[in-house]
Amino acid sequence: MKLYDYVLSPSCYKIRLLAALVGVELTLRPVDFHPGGEHRGPELLALNPAGAIPILEDDDVLLTESSAMLVYIASRAAPEWLGDGSAREGARIQQWLSFSHRLTATLGSARLHEMLLRPGDIRGLQSAGKQALRELEAALTEQRLSDVEFLVCDHPTIADIACFPYVALAPDGGISLEPYPSIRLWQRAIRALQHFIEMPGIHRLHELRPAPVRPEQGA
Amino acid sequence: MKLYDYVLSPSCYKIRLLAALVGVELTLRPVDFHPGGEHRGPELLALNPAGAIPILEDDDVLLTESSAMLVYIASRAAPEWLGDGSAREGARIQQWLSFSHRLTATLGSARLHEMLLRPGDIRGLQSAGKQALRELEAALTEQRLSDVEFLVCDHPTIADIACFPYVALAPDGGISLEPYPSIRLWQRAIRALQHFIEMPGIHRLHELRPAPVRPEQGA
Numbered sequence: 512m513k514l515y516d517y518v519l520s521p522s523c524y525k526i527r528l529l530a531a532l533v534g535v536e537l538t539l540r541p542v543d544f545h546p547g548g549e550h551r552g553p554e555l556l557a558l559n560p561a562g563a564i565p566i567l568e569d570d571d572v573l574l575t576e577s578s579a580m581l582v583y584i585a586s587r588a589a590p591e592w593l594g595d596g597s598a599r600e601g602a603r604i605q606q607w608l609s610f611s612h613r614l615t616a617t618l619g620s621a622r623l624h625e626m627l628l629r630p631g632d633i634r635g636l637q638s639a640g641k642q643a644l645r646e647l648e649a650a651l652t653e654q655r656l657s658d659v660e661f662l663v664c665d666h667p668t669i670a671d672i673a674c675f676p677y678v679a680l681a682p683d684g685g686i687s688l689e690p691y692p693s694i695r696l697w698q699r700a701i702r703a704l705q706h707f708i709e710m711p712g713i714h715r716l717h718e719l720r721p722a723p724v725r726p727e728q729g730a
Numbered sequence: 731m732k733l734y735d736y737v738l739s740p741s742c743y744k745i746r747l748l749a750a751l752v753g754v755e756l757t758l759r760p761v762d763f764h765p766g767g768e769h770r771g772p773e774l775l776a777l778n779p780a781g782a783i784p785i786l787e788d789d790d791v792l793l794t795e796s797s798a799m800l801v802y803i804a805s806r807a808a809p810e811w812l813g814d815g816s817a818r819e820g821a822r823i824q825q826w827l828s829f830s831h832r833l834t835a836t837l838g839s840a841r842l843h844e845m846l847l848r849p850g851d852i853r854g855l856q857s858a859g860k861q862a863l864r865e866l867e868a869a870l871t872e873q874r875l876s877d878v879e880f881l882v883c884d885h886p887t888i889a890d891i892a893c894f895p896y897v898a899l900a901p902d903g904g905i906s907l908e909p910y911p912s913i914r915l916w917q918r919a920i921r922a923l924q925h926f927i928e929m930p931g932i933h934r935l936h937e938l939r940p941a942p943v944r945p946e947q948g949a
Contacts, residue, residue: 560865561832572818576828579821586817598805599791602798605827609795612831613780646779 512537512584515555515566517544521619521676522577523565524710529581529672531708533589546627578608581669592669603663607670613643614677621684622677633685640686644694647678651693660700667704675701679713731756731803734774734785736763740838740895741796742784743929748800748891750927752808765846797827800888811888822882826889832862833896840903841896852904859905863913866897870912879919886923894920898932 512530514537516523530537542564543549551562558566559575566573567580574580585592594600617640623629624636650662662670679698681688688695701707702716709715731749733756735742749756761783762768770781777785778794785792786799793799804811813819836859842848843855869881881889898917900907907914920926921935928934 560868561861572821574821574825576825578828579825582824583817583821586820598802601805602791602793602802605801606793606795606798608824608827609797609831612828616835642780649779 512567512569513540514538515540515542515558515564515568517542517550517564519711520544520564521680521710522615524676524713525577525672526565526567526580526584527710528676528708529584529592529669531706532667532672532704533584533592534706535584535588578611578669578673581608581672585669591666592672594663594668600663600668604668604670607662608673610643610647611673611677614640614674617643618677618681618684618686621686622680623684625684637684637686640681640684644678644681644686644688644691647674648691648693651697655693655696660697662697667701671697671701676710676713683712731786731788732759733757734759734761734777734783734787736761736783738930739763739783740899740929741834743895743932744796744891745784745786745799745803746929747895747927748803748811748888750925751886751891751923752803752811753925754803754807797830797888797892800827800891804888810885811891813882813887819882819887823887823889826881827892829862829866830892830896833859833893836862837896837900837903837905840905841899842903844903856903856905859900859903863897863900863905863907863910866893867910867912870916874912874915879916881916886920890916890920895929895932902931 512535514523514526516527516539518541527537542555544564549555550564555564555566556562558573561575563575565577565580566575567583569583572583574583582593594604617636620629620631621633621636621640624631624633654660654662659665661667662674675698678688678694699716702714707715731754733742733745735746735758737760746756761774763783768774769783774783774785775781777792780794782794784796784799785794786802788802791802793802801812813823836855839848839850840852840855840859843850843852873879873881878884880886881893894917897907897913918935921933926934
């Protein structure tokens with residue numbers, strides 16, 4: 512599978528992260544995503560007229576929505592990441608995939624405003640982002656009452672991967688995660704998963720340990 | 731299943747439409763969704779802190795995202811509306827569920843601006859809505875080259891239901907569907923489905939026939 516990728520994009524990271532966790536090898540094609548970059552050029556626009564990345568290609572399958580890529584990779588390599596096949600779990604996973612659009616539109620837009628000075632009503636974005644975080648916190652707190660660490664069931668699903676990156680990067684948009692203890696515990700559980708990979712701003716769980724002699728790649 | 735419903739909401743209509751098409755009986759609970767209405771009152775906010783409808787309740791399942799409700803109803807009553815179970819079709823359906831969020835944010839917001847005078851950059855919304863329609867038109871035109879009438883395969887899926895209402899109501903937001911012949915043929919195919927139901931602004935395929943003596947309920 513070939514992923515058109517930008518290292519600072521949380522949506523691209525969702526795909527890299529799930530692929531790493533389930534052992535799918537991606538061929539990365541880095542895209543210059545700065546304003547005026549090649550994502551608005553003819554090669555990329557032919558693949559995605561919306562001018563956005565990630566884009567995933569696999570034989571004749573071409574996907575331009577990150578949630579669809581998560582479904583595709585999990586279906587191919589790790590169906591347990593799609594739930595247990597019941598209507599109930601399927602619908603709950605879909606609930607969080609839809610919710611992740613709100614995270615992108617609020618936390619993600621606040622981040623772009625703060626990092627790239629993209630125009631926008633930053634107070635309104637932060638306020639809507641905090642509302643989404645309160646809903647996520649309430650859902651995760653309820654899960655914890657049943658000793659469940661993840662959003663839908665007792666193991667991670669694509670729902671967790673869809674929501675994790677924009678939440679983890681909320682501080683880039685000026686939104687502290689301090690008021691949300693269940694969210695912070697949930698993030699620890701994801702960051703502790705075997706084969707977890709990092710992106711700039713999102714670190715493995717080992718970050719607080721004293722660093723040994725620094726290895727070449729992560730640790 | 732109990733649906734908290736508002737007759738003019740295209741998202742609520744998605745749920746009523748799929749339920750009708752697959753023969754699921756819904757108990758409708760009409761909600762006063764006008765500004766200052768009860769969707770911001772304590773009963774509804776307890777079910778959905780985002781203050782939005784539709785809301786679907788079924789035993790201990792509570793869903794507040796229309797795409798999740800489509801998955802739930804199809805899983806329960808008509809799994810063929812979820813595709814053939816392959817990674818490819820599952821991902822393509824998800825692609826259109828995600829795309830439907832763009833339709834809501836563009837065509838839907840333009841409609842609210844025009845109908846309810848909700849503030850917004852109407853030119854920007856219309857322009858982004860037309861871009862989404864061009865992408866939909868291109869995809870449907872490619873499907874028609876393979877003699878396929880629907881978005882994902884040769885029968886309708888929840889992808890069609892997720893995208894249909896906001897497209898059909900685009901003219902309410904000042905966006906004509908005249909430039910999109912494949913979209914218009916696709917809409918005819920959906921409106922011709924057995925057990926199709928209407929909402930204000932979206933009619934059955936028989937609308938152009940001379941009306942007989944007017945029956946009590948639709949016709």
